[in-house]
Structures are given as structure tokens and as C-alpha cells.
Amino acid sequence: MSTTYQFNYTADGVYGRTVRLAAELAGNSGVVLDLGCGYGAIAEPLRDLGLTYVGADTDGDGIADLRKRGFESHVIDLARVSELLPRLREILAGRKLAAIAMLDVLEHVPHNLEILTALRELSAGDAAALLVSIPNVGHRDIAFKLLTGRWEYTETGLLDRTHIIHHTESLLHALMVSAGWRVVAVDDLPLEESDQHFPDDSIVLNARTQLSRFLRRVREESAPQAVVNQFVRAYLPAHARPMPIVADRSNPARPFLSVVVRTQGRRPATLRDALLCLAAQSCDDFEVLLIAHKVAPELRPVIERIVEDLPQSLRRRTRVTGVDHGNRTTPLNVAFAQARGVYISVLDDDDLVLGHWVETFKDLGTAHPGQVLRSVAVEQDIEEHVADDGALTYQTVSAPRRPYPREFDLYAHFTQNFTPQMCLAFPGALFRELGFHFDEELDTCEDWDMELRAVLTCGIATSPEYTAIYRRWRTGHASNTVHSQEIWEANHARITKRLNRQTHLFPPGTVDYIRWTTRHMRELEDELASLRDVVRPPPPPPPPPVPLRYKVADRLNLAIKRTPAHAVLKKLLGGKDGD
Amino acid sequence: MELTELEFKPPFVAGKTSLRAQAVLYDTEPAAVARALESLARSAELARAEGLLHHVEFALGDSSKTPALTTRQIRELTEMVEQRGVDKLEYQFFDRNMGTAAGHNRLFQASAADLVLIENPDIVVTPRLIADLIAPLRVASVGQVEARQLPFEHGKAYDLTTGDTSWASGACSLVPSALFESVGRYDEDSFFLYCDDVDLSWRVRMAGYRVVFQPSASVFHDKRLSPSGEWSPSAAEVYYSAEAALILAHKYSRPDLVERHLRTFDASPLEPYQRAAATYRKRLGEGGLPAPIDSDHKVAQFIDGYYARQRFTS
Numbered sequence: 039m040s041t042t043y044q045f046n047y048t049a050d051g052v053y054g055r056t057v058r059l060a061a062e063l064a065g066n067s068g069v070v071l072d073l074g075c076g077y078g079a080i081a082e083p084l085r086d087l088g089l090t091y092v093g094a095d096t097d098g099d100g101i102a103d104l105r106k107r108g109f110e111s112h113v114i115d116l117a118r119v120s121e122l123l124p125r126l127r128e129i130l131a132g133r134k135l136a137a138i139a140m141l142d143v144l145e146h147v148p149h150n151l152e153i154l155t156a157l158r159e160l161s162a163g164d165a166a167a168l169l170v171s172i173p174n175v176g177h178r179d180i181a182f183k184l185l186t187g188r189w190e191y192t193e194t195g196l197l198d199r200t201h202i203i204h205h206t207e208s209l210l211h212a213l214m215v216s217a218g219w220r221v222v223a224v225d226d227l228p229l230e231e232s233d234q235h236f237p238d239d240s241i242v243l244n245a246r247t248q249l250s251r252f253l254r255r256v257r258e259e260s261a262p263q264a265v266v267n268q269f270v271r272a273y274l275p276a277h278a279r280p281m282p283i284v285a286d287r288s289n290p291a292r293p294f295l296s297v298v299v300r301t302q303g304r305r306p307a308t309l310r311d312a313l314l315c316l317a318a319q320s321c322d323d324f325e326v327l328l329i330a331h332k333v334a335p336e337l338r339p340v341i342e343r344i345v346e347d348l349p350q351s352l353r354r355r356t357r358v359t360g361v362d363h364g365n366r367t368t369p370l371n372v373a374f375a376q377a378r379g380v381y382i383s384v385l386d387d388d389d390l391v392l393g394h395w396v397e398t399f400k401d402l403g404t405a406h407p408g409q410v411l412r413s414v415a416v417e418q419d420i421e422e423h424v425a426d427d428g429a430l431t432y433q434t435v436s437a438p439r440r441p442y443p444r445e446f447d448l449y450a451h452f453t454q455n456f457t458p459q460m461c462l463a464f465p466g467a468l469f470r471e472l473g474f475h476f477d478e479e480l481d482t483c484e485d486w487d488m489e490l491r492a493v494l495t496c497g498i499a500t501s502p503e504y505t506a507i508y509r510r511w512r513t514g515h516a517s518n519t520v521h522s523q524e525i526w527e528a529n530h531a532r533i534t535k536r537l538n539r540q541t542h543l544f545p546p547g548t549v550d551y552i553r554w555t556t557r558h559m560r561e562l563e564d565e566l567a568s569l570r571d572v573v574r575p576p577p578p579p580p581p582p583p584v585p586l587r588y589k590v591a592d593r594l595n596l597a598i599k600r601t602p603a604h605a606v607l608k609k610l611l612g613g614k615d616g617d
Numbered sequence: 618m619e620l621t622e623l624e625f626k627p628p629f630v631a632g633k634t635s636l637r638a639q640a641v642l643y644d645t646e647p648a649a650v651a652r653a654l655e656s657l658a659r660s661a662e663l664a665r666a667e668g669l670l671h672h673v674e675f676a677l678g679d680s681s682k683t684p685a686l687t688t689r690q691i692r693e694l695t696e697m698v699e700q701r702g703v704d705k706l707e708y709q710f711f712d713r714n715m716g717t718a719a720g721h722n723r724l725f726q727a728s729a730a731d732l733v734l735i736e737n738p739d740i741v742v743t744p745r746l747i748a749d750l751i752a753p754l755r756v757a758s759v760g761q762v763e764a765r766q767l768p769f770e771h772g773k774a775y776d777l778t779t780g781d782t783s784w785a786s787g788a789c790s791l792v793p794s795a796l797f798e799s800v801g802r803y804d805e806d807s808f809f810l811y812c813d814d815v816d817l818s819w820r821v822r823m824a825g826y827r828v829v830f831q832p833s834a835s836v837f838h839d840k841r842l843s844p845s846g847e848w849s850p851s852a853a854e855v856y857y858s859a860e861a862a863l864i865l866a867h868k869y870s871r872p873d874l875v876e877r878h879l880r881t882f883d884a885s886p887l888e889p890y891q892r893a894a895a896t897y898r899k900r901l902g903e904g905g906l907p908a909p910i911d912s913d914h915k916v917a918q919f920i921d922g923y924y925a926r927q928r929f930t931s
Contacts, residue, residue, distance in 0.1 A: 318656075350655070429833070
């Protein structure tokens with residue numbers, strides 16, 4: 039480090055948080071090595087914990103100041119990595135190491151990985167904790183300003199002009215894991231407005247602007263560190279696991295589609311048939327994630343057998359995961375977190391798909407990458423039936439119907455869902471990159487909720503092809519019959535309320551749509567008004583004119599009432615009017 | 618052949634048995650054949666593991682103008698199915714379009730298996746198909762077992778308890794070879810593409826055997842819907858199905874239906890219907906139609922244009 043900072047200790051600042059972590063992990067004896075210590079803001083609080091504070095830095099001022107305050111301190115150059123370990127051992131001189139602190143240091147020095155690896159070796163014998171503080175360059179203030187082309191270095195802070203490496207959560211994680219450190223405590227410092235929150239009139243930064251509200255939602259959903267100003271974390275030694283520090287530009291090998299199949303194992307016959315449809319796909323560029331949700335123990339072998347029986351080419355692309363908690367939405371989140379596909383679609387175990395289901399999605403996804411993909415389903419009724427041998431089977435009892443529109447109308451979809459879930463394929467990046475997940479408060483309509491949020495984010499590409507059969511149970515257990523109307527309505531309200539609260543992106547054409555709808559509504563209102571005129575009964579005739587004599591009599595009567603004599607007469611009559 | 622009284626007939630399958638699965642190709646995509654054979658081989662592998670089969674073989678007949686499969690593809694398919702325990706895969710290039718009836722009869726000539734599984738060439742089968750189709754043949758009097766077609770099921774009715782049904786689709790059904798032989802195989806002189814399966818089933822029933830539908834034996838028969846969400850048959854499909862409808866009505870002693878069909882077809886603006894009516898009359902004049910059977914209508918069902926009662930109509 040070439041610059042020494044003198045910042046004050048505050049209990050809720052970086053230093054206070056570091057001391058809290060030390061109190062938790064360093065015990066009350068041994069040396070705490072504060073590397074890049076500056077003026078040693080944590081020296082006294084650590085000493086108060088019973089620990090031996092030892093500062094080390096390249097700068098003479100801070101070292102001298104610490105010595106004046108009675109603390110041991112040493113000059114050290116972290117940039118000379120090869121000399122680091124012997125030098126630190128020399129400083130320790132056989133004393134027990136309780137912890138190492140590196141507060142706002144790693145961003146100033148090159149060779150982060152080598153330094154962290156040397157510290158890992160130093161700490162191994164004592165299992166000493168590593169306490170780290172690092173500015174988060176992923177803070178939303180920096181991200182939003184960069185959208186407008188601004189990357190503004192400052193003398194101190196998140197974009198301190200002397201920073202060599204800009205850290206994000208993922209880079210920090212990769213460095214630590216690669217060097218053999220395992221995070222054991224997190225006390226990150228959040229700041230709604232970082233030191234990069236300037237100028238005050240910035241549209242992208244101002245929380246009240248629509249643009250900023252939209253950006254904030256995207257940033258906050260993508261990763262939880264949107265307002266972390268500094269990562270303040272504690273680590274313990276662990277096995278080193280090399281992770282890429284530098285991003286690999288090549289796209290990872292992924293199947294085109296991840297097919298998520300939810301089952302409770304209650305209807306093996308329909309599950310077998312759904313898997314048969316997958317075995318017969320004209321395009322085999324997909325994997326299958328079979329989620330066995332709350333499957334009764336006696337049914338688990340049945341599911342395992344069904345998968346084991348599959349033809350080899352499908353079996354090797356099929357993974358089974360058991361999920362024993364949550365509602366019907368939970369398995370979706372479990373599966374989507376595992377899905378490797380460029381796109382992800384959900385096929386329930388009682389629905390069927392046609393032979394070109396995957397192929398249609400792939401054609402669409404190739405032409406419209408990143409957008410939500412949609413094809414069309416027909417609908418058919420089935421009934422449960424118990425066979426002679428007691429096996430539960432089913433019978434198809436209606437011809438296919440076509441209740442679902444072949445074109446996607448976003449605005450109509452705000453009123454109700456016209457798209458069965460297997461007719462949609464979501465970009466996997468929605469979940470991997472933007473942090474989307476299904477709302478587990480919903481036990482119905484979770485697909486509709488995701489569909490609207492995804493389409494408002496990605497847009498949608500549609501094919502008019504019929505590729506699936508949505509099957510309705512005339513008899514037996516189904517989500518549309520096991521939940522009460524109140525639950526459906528409550529979930530409906532929850533979804534629309536949230537959507538209405540948020541700022542969204544609407545697709546091109548929306549202005550014309552709203553203009554047309556508004557004009558059309560006005561025309562209809564005008565038409566309705568004219569129709570009302572036609573059917574409205576004529577107004578009642580005006581009352582006949584009052585004869586002149588009655589008018590004169592009324593005037594006279596009023597004049598009399600205003601005379602003093604009338605008042606006297608009224609009093610004599612006991613308040614009664616003297617008419 | 619007239620209907621014999623239903624009498625006790627011992628089951629066709631008692632212990633381990635042998636099976637020949639056969640399909641007739643017509644410009645079928647090699648990838649579709651590979652999917653079909655892999656699924657069928659897996660089903661055979663499982664049936665064998667359960668001790669149901671001691672021998673299983675596949676046979677493909679090719680009615681395409683040029684071979685649908687290359688020598689290399691045949692070799693690869695053979696290796697693939699043999700790795701899964703199939704004893705052999707036969708491939709015959711017919712060098713002419715024989716249609717399904719004659720094609721299956723030709724393939725059957727080379728069979729020594731106890732059971733013959735008649736399939737469309739692109740049918741993908743559920744892993745337990747063979748076991749599930751064999752099971753009813755262990756019951757007395759059952760002579761033919763039909764699979765459930767997906768994703769679009771056939772709408773014809775079946776008895777929920779016994780599985781009994783009017784006829785079994787040739788898309789996928791299992792017949793004991795001895796019975797197939799004894800009823801005269803497919804009527805290839807009368808039928809080219811359609812109704813050959815209806816006719817076979819009705820002759821099986823006339824021989825005193827039951828035809829049953831097996832709901833657990835699912836197969837995927839690749840069908841697509843037109844933009845209107847309905848079937849859109851090609852002109853050839855319209856022609857051959859119209860011709861077959863006339864011949865089936867004739868063969869099962871329903872001259873009234875023949876007349877009605879002819880009037881309808883003659884009045885149709887569609888050329889395939891008119892051509893089917895003309896062909897029928899020509900064959901009638903040339904004595905090229907089969908002798909009528911089932912004169913007292915004990916087996917054949919002609920109900921609102923279908924050959925069985927329907928659970929639903931598309």
C-alpha cells in the first residue's frame with residue numbers, strides 16, 4: 039500500500055463489524071495480525087478482548103502512531119509475496135496466531151491469490167480466522183452510473199483511485215475458495231447510498247424515478263449484494279478448491295432444454311406416459327429433471343423403477359431429485375436451480391407433449407434467443423380408473439378441444455392465464471443471471487406469475503404449433519379441484535397486486551395498443567350513452583303554472599308574517615303560527 | 618369364414634415365449650426408426666429379464682422407392698438392438714410399395730416366433746409394452762391385444778373391466794402367430810393401407826377369440842395437428858381410407874352402406890372420393906372383391922362412420 043488512511047472506529051462500521059467477528063472467532067488470547075493496518079483503528083478494541091494486536095504496513099506514519107499508542111507494529115510489503123510467509127513467521131516468533139485481519143487491503147495489492155494462499159499456510163497450525171473487509175464494486179450505485187457511461191474514481195471509497203482490483207461477491211468467493219478459505223461468518227456493511235451516490239440530481243440513482251425503481255428491482259433480484267458497500271467476512275482454513283478467477287468467455291456446454299417433471303408418484307401410469315412422450319421427441323437436445331415431491335416411501339421404488347426402465351438414451355439424460363418439503367411450487371425452485379438447459383420448461387406428470395415439442399422450442403429459441411418461448415396446447419379430459427389388478431390407470435374421455443389462443447396477448451394474460459405451463463420455455467439465464475425464482479407463497483397460479491414476470495422481462499416468441507395436451511381430470515385429484523375458490527382468488531390478487539406495484543418494461547406496440555383500447559372504450563361509452571338515450575323514458579311533464587291569484591295570496595301572507603303585530607299575535611297564541 | 622360359437626380356447630401363452638416385432642417402412646426417417654427400435658429393444662430386454670421371452674427378433678420391411686436405411690445404418694441399428702439382447706434384426710427392401718397388409722404378410726413369412734407384434738415403423742413404446750401386451754394372452758380366449766396410442770388416443774370404446782373392444786389398431790397390436798396364420802393373415806388382396814387391421818380383428822373375433830385393449834401398454838404414435846387443431850389427411854390418405862371403407866362394408870355384408878358411401882363419394886367435390894368410388898366399381902365389375910362374410914352381423918360394427926362404438930369422436 040502506498041497510501042495510509044486514518045478512519046475512525048464506529049461500532050456499526052467496518053471496524054466495529056470486524057471486531058465483532060474477532061470476538062466470535064478469535065477467542066481471547068493470541069496474536070491478531072492486522073495486515074495493511076494503517077493507523078490500526080481496531081487495535082484498542084481487540085486489546086480489550088484480551089487479544090495481542092500486532093500491526094503491519096508499508097507506511098511509517100501508521101506504524102509510528104501505533105507504537106506511540108503502545109502497540110507492536112512492523113513494516114511489511116505485501117507486494118513481495120515470496121517473502122511474505124517467512125516475514126510473518128518472523129513477526130509471530132512462535133506466538134499463537136488467533137486471527138489475521140486484512141481490512142480494505144486486497145483491492146490495493148496484486149497477487150491476491152498468492153497472498154491468501156500464503157496466509158492460509160500461516161494460519162493452518164492454529165486454525166486462525168481470516169477477517170476481511172473489501173469494497174463491493176457491484177454496489178448498485180456504481181452499476182447504474184456505468185449504464186450512463188460514468189465510472190468515477192474518487193480519493194477514497196468504492197472507486198478509490200488507488201484500487202488495483204475491483205472485487206465483487208463472486209470474485210471474492212472464487213479467490214477465497216481457491217486459496218483454501220471457507221467463509222464462516224458474514225457481517226457485510228450495507229449502504230443504501232454509497233459514496234458513489236452523486237450527483238444528487240442523477241435520474242438513475244434517484245429512488246423516486248421510474249427508471250431507478252426498475253433498475254433497483256433488477257439488481258436486487260439478480261444478487262443479494264446490491265447495497266453492500268463492503269464485504270466484511272470471516273473465514274477459516276479449508277481444503278483449497280481451484281475456481282476460475284478470470285471469467286471464461288466460452289459458453290458452457292448446455293442441453294438446449296431442461297424438462298422439469300413434477301410428480302408425487304400417485305399416478306405411475308400418467309408419469310410413464312409423460313416420459314414416453316419425451317422418449318419419442320424428434321429433437322433429443324434436452325435433459326429431464328424428475329422431481330419426486332413428497333412421495334410416500336412405498337411409492338419411491340415405483341418411481342425409481344420407472345426411470346430405470348427407460349431406454350438408455352433417455353435414462354442417461356434423466357436425474358431424479360427428492361423434495362420432501364414445501365408446497366407444489368417448491369420443487370420448481372429446486373429443479374430450476376439444478377437445470378443446466380439454455381431453456382427450461384415444466385411438464386407435469388399427467389400431461390402429454392407431441393413429438394415436436396422440443397423441436398418447436400428449439401427452432402423458436404434459435405431464432406429468438408433470450409425470449410420466453412411459447413407454443414400451443416389442446417385440452418382433453420381424462421378419468422381415473424382402477425384396473426382389475428388394483429392398479430390406478432386412466433381413461434381418456436373427450437376429444438381434444440382448443441380453448442387456448444394460438445397468439446399470445448400479454449394484456450389478456452393480465453386477466454387470466456391462457457397458456458398451460460408446458461407450452462412455455464423460460465430462458466435459463468432468468469434464473470441463473472437475474473435470480474428469478476417461483477413465489478413459494480403461491481400454491482396455485484405459480485406458473486401464471488412466473489409467465490407474466492418472465493415475459494415482461496424477456497419478451498416472448500410464439501409458434502402457432504400445437505405441441506402439447508393439457509389434460510383435465512373429470513374425476514380424481516387435481517390442483518384445480520383440491521384448492522378452494524378463495525385460495526385461487528387470493529393468489530390471483532397477490533400476483534396482480536405485486537405486478538401493479540412494480541415498474542415494468544412493456545413491448546413495442548404498447549402505446550398503440552393503449553391508444554386503441556382507450557379510444558375504443560370511449561367510442562363504446564359514447565355508443566352506450568346514445569343507446570341509453572334511445573331507451574330512456576321521457577322526462578315527466580313540467581308542473582302546470584300556478585294561477586296568479588295564488589301567487590298574490592302567497593306574497594300577502596309572507597308580508598303579514600313579517601309585521602310586528604304578527605309576532606305579538608303568535609306569542610299570545612303560545613307559539614302557534616297565526617295563519 | 619363364418620362366426621363360430623365362442624367356446625373355451627386355451628391361452629396362447631403359458632410359459633416363456635418367442636416374439637417377432639415387425640414394421641413396414643415407407644420413407645421413414647432413420648432417426649425415427651432408431652428411436653422406435655431402441656424403445657422396443659429396451660422393452661424386449663425387460664421382458665426377457667422377467668423371464669417372459671426366450672427369443673425375440675425384429676423385422677423391417679421397406680416399401681420406399683429407395684431404401685429408407687443405408688447399409689451402415691442397418692448395421693448400427695443391428696448392433697444397438699443386439700446389445701440389448703435382441704436375437705436378430707432383419708431388413709428387407711421390398712422394391713415396391715406393398716402397403717401395410719401385404720408388407721406385414723411378407724415379413725410374417727419368415728417368422729418362426731410364437732407371437733407377432735405388428736407395429737408402425739415410428740412407434741416408440743413404453744418400456745413395459747411387451748410384458749403388458751403378453752399378459753392378456755395368458756387368459757383363455759384372448760386372441761389379439763392392442764396398445765394404447767399416445768399422444769392422441771383412439772376414441773373407440775373398450776370395456777373398462779375386460780378390455781374387450783371391436784378391433785385393434787395395426788399401429789401396435791400383438792397376435793399369436795398361429796392365430797394370425799389360421800385366420801388367413803392380413804387380407805392383402807382387398808386392403809392396401811387402411812381397414813386391414815379392422816378386418817383382421819373381426820376375423821380373429823369370428824374365429825371365437827377376444828380382441829382386447831391394454832391401457833397400460835402405451836405407445837407413442839407421432840401425430841401432429843393442423844393449424845386449425847384438426848387432422849389434415851393427405852389426398853392419398855383420403856383415397857385409400859375411402860376405398861377401404863367401401864371394401865370393408867362390402868366384405869362384412871353391408872350393401873346398404875356400400876350404396877350410401879358410393880352416393881356420398883360420387884357427390885363429393887373431392888377427387889380422391891370420386892376416384893375411390895370409381896375404383897370400387899371397377900373391382901366389382903372385374904370380380905376383384907372378397908366374398909361377403911359375417912352375414913348375420915355378429916362381429917362387424919358400422920356405427921356413424923366408425924367401426925366401433927366411440928368414447929369420443931374427434
